[in-house]
Amino acid sequence: MSSFRDDGAAALEWAASYLERVRELPVLSRVEPGAIRAALPERAPETAEPFSAVLRDLDDVLLPGLTHWQSPRYFAYFATTASEPGILAELLVAALNQVGILWRASPALQELEEVTLEWLADLLGLPAGMHGHIEDTASTGLVTALAAARAASPGKRVVVCSEHTHSSTAKAARLLELELRPVPGDRHHAMRADEVDLRDACALVATIGTTSSTAIDPVPQLAELCAEAGVWLHVDAAYAGSAAVCPELRHLFAGWERADSIGVNPHKWLFTPMDCSAFWSRRPDDLRAAFSLVPEYLRVSEDVVSLSEYGVPLGRRFRALKLWAVLRCYGREGLQAVIREHLGLAALFEQWVRDAPGWEVVAPRPFSLVCFRREGTDEENEALLERVNASGEAFLSHTRLDGRLVLRLAIGNARTTEDDVRHAWELLRREAGSG
Amino acid sequence: MSSFRDDGAAALEWAASYLERVRELPVLSRVEPGAIRAALPERAPETAEPFSAVLRDLDDVLLPGLTHWQSPRYFAYFATTASEPGILAELLVAALNQVGILWRASPALQELEEVTLEWLADLLGLPAGMHGHIEDTASTGLVTALAAARAASPGKRVVVCSEHTHSSTAKAARLLELELRPVPGDRHHAMRADEVDLRDACALVATIGTTSSTAIDPVPQLAELCAEAGVWLHVDAAYAGSAAVCPELRHLFAGWERADSIGVNPHKWLFTPMDCSAFWSRRPDDLRAAFSLVPEYLRVSEDVVSLSEYGVPLGRRFRALKLWAVLRCYGREGLQAVIREHLGLAALFEQWVRDAPGWEVVAPRPFSLVCFRREGTDEENEALLERVNASGEAFLSHTRLDGRLVLRLAIGNARTTEDDVRHAWELLRREAGSG
Numbered sequence: 001m002s003s004f005r006d007d008g009a010a011a012l013e014w015a016a017s018y019l020e021r022v023r024e025l026p027v028l029s030r031v032e033p034g035a036i037r038a039a040l041p042e043r044a045p046e047t048a049e050p051f052s053a054v055l056r057d058l059d060d061v062l063l064p065g066l067t068h069w070q071s072p073r074y075f076a077y078f079a080t081t082a083s084e085p086g087i088l089a090e091l092l093v094a095a096l097n098q099v100g101i102l103w104r105a106s107p108a109l110q111e112l113e114e115v116t117l118e119w120l121a122d123l124l125g126l127p128a129g130m131h132g133h134i135e136d137t138a139s140t141g142l143v144t145a146l147a148a149a150r151a152a153s154p155g156k157r158v159v160v161c162s163e164h165t166h167s168s169t170a171k172a173a174r175l176l177e178l179e180l181r182p183v184p185g186d187r188h189h190a191m192r193a194d195e196v197d198l199r200d201a202c203a204l205v206a207t208i209g210t211t212s213s214t215a216i217d218p219v220p221q222l223a224e225l226c227a228e229a230g231v232w233l234h235v236d237a238a239y240a241g242s243a244a245v246c247p248e249l250r251h252l253f254a255g256w257e258r259a260d261s262i263g264v265n266p267h268k269w270l271f272t273p274m275d276c277s278a279f280w281s282r283r284p285d286d287l288r289a290a291f292s293l294v295p296e297y298l299r300v301s302e303d304v305v306s307l308s309e310y311g312v313p314l315g316r317r318f319r320a321l322k323l324w325a326v327l328r329c330y331g332r333e334g335l336q337a338v339i340r341e342h343l344g345l346a347a348l349f350e351q352w353v354r355d356a357p358g359w360e361v362v363a364p365r366p367f368s369l370v371c372f373r374r375e376g377t378d379e380e381n382e383a384l385l386e387r388v389n390a391s392g393e394a395f396l397s398h399t400r401l402d403g404r405l406v407l408r409l410a411i412g413n414a415r416t417t418e419d420d421v422r423h424a425w426e427l428l429r430r431e432a433g434s435g
Numbered sequence: 436m437s438s439f440r441d442d443g444a445a446a447l448e449w450a451a452s453y454l455e456r457v458r459e460l461p462v463l464s465r466v467e468p469g470a471i472r473a474a475l476p477e478r479a480p481e482t483a484e485p486f487s488a489v490l491r492d493l494d495d496v497l498l499p500g501l502t503h504w505q506s507p508r509y510f511a512y513f514a515t516t517a518s519e520p521g522i523l524a525e526l527l528v529a530a531l532n533q534v535g536i537l538w539r540a541s542p543a544l545q546e547l548e549e550v551t552l553e554w555l556a557d558l559l560g561l562p563a564g565m566h567g568h569i570e571d572t573a574s575t576g577l578v579t580a581l582a583a584a585r586a587a588s589p590g591k592r593v594v595v596c597s598e599h600t601h602s603s604t605a606k607a608a609r610l611l612e613l614e615l616r617p618v619p620g621d622r623h624h625a626m627r628a629d630e631v632d633l634r635d636a637c638a639l640v641a642t643i644g645t646t647s648s649t650a651i652d653p654v655p656q657l658a659e660l661c662a663e664a665g666v667w668l669h670v671d672a673a674y675a676g677s678a679a680v681c682p683e684l685r686h687l688f689a690g691w692e693r694a695d696s697i698g699v700n701p702h703k704w705l706f707t708p709m710d711c712s713a714f715w716s717r718r719p720d721d722l723r724a725a726f727s728l729v730p731e732y733l734r735v736s737e738d739v740v741s742l743s744e745y746g747v748p749l750g751r752r753f754r755a756l757k758l759w760a761v762l763r764c765y766g767r768e769g770l771q772a773v774i775r776e777h778l779g780l781a782a783l784f785e786q787w788v789r790d791a792p793g794w795e796v797v798a799p800r801p802f803s804l805v806c807f808r809r810e811g812t813d814e815e816n817e818a819l820l821e822r823v824n825a826s827g828e829a830f831l832s833h834t835r836l837d838g839r840l841v842l843r844l845a846i847g848n849a850r851t852t853e854d855d856v857r858h859a860w861e862l863l864r865r866e867a868g869s870g
Contacts, residue, residue, distance in 0.1 A: 004519045005451050011523040012443040015530035019439065029542050033739045036546040044554040047766040051520050054760045058527065062756075065543030069532045077540070077732070082532035084439045085486050088446040090529035092493065094708040094757075095450035097504050097517035105512070107464050108500030111471040119479040136571055137748040147610055167730040168749055174725070175582055175747065177612065211732055267750075273529040274752050290609070295602040297512070297646055297834040297843075301821075304468045312610065312747075313572040314603055315702075317709050321497075322529075325489045331482040386736075399732040408732075 007051040014055050015087065022070045023420070026392025029067045036065035067395065072416040075424060076397035078211075078239045078369070079412030082273035085329035089322035090273055100316040103304040110307055113320035119327055120278055123335065124244040124264065127257045131284035133307045134319045135277040138238040139168040141263040144279060144287065144311045146172045146203055148261070149232030151290040152283070153202035160198060161205040162191035164212050166236060169205045178202070188364050189215035189401060196225055203232040208253055209240025212399040213363040213371045213406075216240075219255030227258070232286075235259040238277070240367050242269035243343075245335045252366055269342075269368075269412050270335065272326050276319050284310060342368040342411045345421050349409060352425050358432070362401055368411040371401065374432050378405035387431040394424040442486040449490050450522065457505050458855070461827025464502045471500035502830065507851040510859060511832035513646075513674045513804070514847030517708035520764035524757035525708055535751040538739040545742055548755035554762055555713055558770065559679035559699065562692045566719035568742050569754045570712040573673040574603035576698040579714060579722065579746045581607045581638055583696070584667030586725040587718070588637035595633060596640040597626035599647050601671060604640045613637070623799050624650035624836060631660055638667040643688055644675025647834040648798040648806045648841075651675075654690030662693065667721075670694040673712070675802050677704035678778075680770045687801055704777075704803075704847050705770065707761050711754050719745060777803040777846045780856050784844060787860050793867070797836060803846040806836065809867050813840035822866040829859040 039061045069080055098106040100113075117132025135141045146159060146169075159173045163182045173180045183195045189210060198204065204226050206217040219235060226233040235256045241264030243249045256262055261281040266272035281287055292309035308314045330338070346368040353359045353372045363371040373381050382398065382405055389395055397408050409424065474496045504515055533541040535548075552567025570576045581594060581604075594608045598617045608615045618630045624645060633639065639661050641652040654670060661668040670691045676699030678684045691697055696716040701707035716722055727744035743749045765773070781803040788794045788807045798806040808816050817833065817840055824830055832843050844859065 004454065004523075005447065007519065008447040008451065008523055008526075009444070011526050012440065012447055015526060016440050016443065018530055028539065031542050033538065033542070033737055034546070036543050037550055040547070040550045042553075043557055044762040045766045046768055048769045049763045049766065051523060051760070051764055054520065054524070054763055058756075062543040062547065065541070065546065066531060066533065067539060067541050069534055069540075070530070077536065080532065080534065082529050084442065085489065087526065087529040088439075088443055088486060089489070091443075091446050091450060091522065091526040094517050094522040094525035095453055095505070096501060097515060097522075097708050098501065099504055099515065099702075099709050101512065103468065104463065104502065105504075106500070106502050107466050107468070108471050108497040111469070111500065112475070112497065115472055115475045118477075122478055137750045139748045139750070140575075143610075143747060167728045167733075171726065171728050171747070171749075174728075175578075176610070211730075267534075273532050274534050274750060291606065293602045293606050293609075295646075297832060298602075302468055312578060312606070313574045314606075315572045315574070315709060321493075325486070327479040328484045328489055329486055331480045331484065333481055334483045397732060 010052065010055060014058070019070065022068050023072050025068050025071065027068050027071045027073050027395035028389045028392065029065050030392065031065045036062065070413070072413050072420045073394045073424065074413055075409045075411065076395045077410065078268050079410045080268055081271045081412065081414040083271035083326055083414055085325040086271060086273045086322045089325035093318045093321050096318060098318040100318070101308060101314050102298050102300065102306040104300055104302060106318070109316070109318045109320060112324055113307060116320045116324045116327065117278055117280065120323070121280060123332055124241060125247070125250050125253070126262070126280065130280040130282050132278060132280045133310050135279050135311060136275045138236065138263045138265055138277050139171060140312060141277050141279045142168045142172040143175060145232070145234040145261040146176050146178060147290045148283065148286040149203035150176055150178060152232060152286045156200050156202040158201040159203045159205065160196060160201050162207065162217055164189050164210040164215055165205055165207055166211045185215065189213050191217040191222070193218045193221040193225065196222065198225060198229040198231050201229065201231045203234060205234045205236055208235060208237040208256060209367055213401055214240060214367045214369045215363070216252055216366055223255045223258035232260045233258065235262045238263055238265040239268045242266065243339050243367055245332065246339055266323055266326070270326065271330065271338070271414055272323050276323055287311070338414050345416065345418060346370055346411045348418065349421050349425060362406050370409045371399070371406050372409070373404065373406050381405050381407060384432055388427055391427060391431070393427050445487060445490060449493070454505065457503050458507050460503050460506065462503050462506045462508050462830035463824045463827065464500050465827065466500045471497065505848070507848050507855045508829045508859065509848055510844045510846065511830045512845065513703050514845045515703055516706045516847065516849040518706035518761055518849060520760040521706060521708045521757045524760035528753045528756050531753060533753040535753070536743060536749050537733050537735065537741040539735055539737060541753070544753045544755060547759055548742060551755045551759045551762065552713055552715065555758070556715060558767055559676060560682070560685050560688070561697070561715065565715040565717050567713060567715045568745050570714050570746060571710045573671065573698045573700055573712050574606060575747060576712050576714045577603045577607040577669070578610060580667070580669040580696040581611050581613060582725045583718065583721040584638035585611055585613060587667060587721045591635050591637040593636040594638045594640065595631060595636050597642065597652060599624050599645040599650055600640055600642055601646045620650065624648050626652040626657065628653045628656040628660065631657065633660060633664040633666050636664065636666045638669060640669045640671055643670060643672040643691060644802055646674070648836055649675060649802045649804045650798070651687055651801055658690045658693035667695045668693065670697045673698055673700040674703045677701065678774050678802055680767065681774055701758055701761070705761065706765065706773070706849055707758050711758055722746070773849050780851065780853060781805055781846045783853065784856050784860060797841050805844045806834070806841050807844070808839065808841050816840050816842060819867055823862055826862060826866070828862050
């Protein structure tokens, strides 16, 4: 254990130092495709190398190939944070190496997963009694939900979603051989409830906080339609769901308490390291009907349903430990404070854009994502984005709304300050002027 | 960062101390269902707690609910190891928090994943040029393989496997609405090639090292049949595949180089923390045909195929870093040494059972799992197993072969010594005498 303690101290110091200097590193990696591969040996070593060699090559070989998701100047896609308690909990998760294939293989893993999902449901204002488990990503959660919906609705093979629904719904539908029926969005990119056709539908996927623009589908009306038609309602709140920890934002989540299943990703906006995707359902028996299989070698005497009976994988990591550590080390108030800070920073940036001639906010901003553009062509905006990202001083991404290319600035890193946001805005204006 | 350094030092010390004392802890958790839940608060705290409170409750509340997969006296299912370099790499993975949704989101993640899978293929004697990526578990890998096979074989909906194939094949087939056609096993529990019927089959799943008894399906003959019929051959070597690092064992893997896809779990027998399941395919275009979807918000200028286009999840962890750390810190010789040690310990235990009156080895032992039983009824053997496991001094599991209940002793923890195996054998004999 002496080398574990020594190597561990070096790894810990590397991590601490990385978090201290990450703001200064180019946010988007500047390597060319194939450069990292070319810098690595063709084969594993014949004999053991010290762990210090791994740390050395992490600096010398891999670091230039990292895009720094931990940078406070990361504003692309949805910005995330692996918080300190989450990081240290992952160390413990690995040291314990629990493999939750069934309850007795780790009672603490299973029961903590159930309890932390109850804690999180309570924090988000979800009704008590929904069955919770953790998936790796929302993509897998979509497979879980749609497989259960398909099994519960024999002969019905249509999944209704919006044209702005995340591509994971289309991916899951393809895997499950379901037909996708996209509904047009309204002028705010929310699903038009009056265009919903539930004939032959087994499921409807509504989104609170779409990926493109964080639009909010009209969940109360959709829940009503689904209830009447007996259609499984899945609410995808992968990004935005974490914001429900703030009571003043709960109105944006109206109706999600009526969903048959809900997905929220603590690895997006709840300071939990990748991966941790929360999944709740009020119809756990339908999940089991789709997934449960208990072979002889996993048969046991105790009468406990294993969490593996509710989804695809048999083995599961002790992900609950990191979520538990995050929820405890932030507390309800701490989580609320960071979310509110992010909303405030997004509002500030939005106001700067509104006030600046030649710039335009192009979508409502219910959460911490600002969709905007510079006057001019799509090509000019795309070129602006490339220059900004090439500077290394910030990383933003884009989408397409109403046929136009749009820039996205997403706030979600717990270490982002007003200075970081101002820096991004000044960078955008500087690069716009130089284009 | 001072609290990160201090909390980190405490977490590291907890992990080091845990690994030092884990041999002395009761291997199988003794808690009753619901006990851990009952010891946890009903809600998350309102205000932040220190990380030290998490460590305290890990000891006071969760520890009794852990089954110690890291114990050298863990012999159930397949024994695993989170090695020291693997554990510390997980700390780095969490600190970096890379989210591999597409190449530019982390070029190092994608290219290291490709390169480590090439290293591992080389270590295992697989042909160069297969496309590799990492899945969470072999269950997901089965979904990936069978979805690609289904897409590549329009109108063919049958999956052929053996009656001893792992339940993840049946689970994946159900998800994909494919019909399972199990083939009987021979007297050694290997698939009977003469009973294989490939009519309307899109895939055949062959296993090298079944979960029940580590039986080896006749892959060369099955590969020939599949090639003739144009059927996708998936080789499931989730447990045993790691043993191919030893050239003297390669004959057991004959034919797997002809597979369309192969799964091997480094988190089982290659000292990598949960989760890390290696997946190779010689038909990556068929994987992409089944899974690729690139929405506007992920469209980029560089011409690189993202690893997310080869499977279910969009986001991926930087799992390659831990596999890379393990391969480097063991080296080829180090990996071989531990595998050989495990085979030697299994051979020793097998010999003890053979030499003992009233005990019987009930299946061939190609790898590190010994299937055996005590003379007497199934009930008596099951009761014996329960007494052994209740002692806390070892943890074994069971299966059913040829209609009889069979005990399984699986060697796979890197810290297991001959003393640990002898202790388990003495425990079995003591408890058999007391039954």
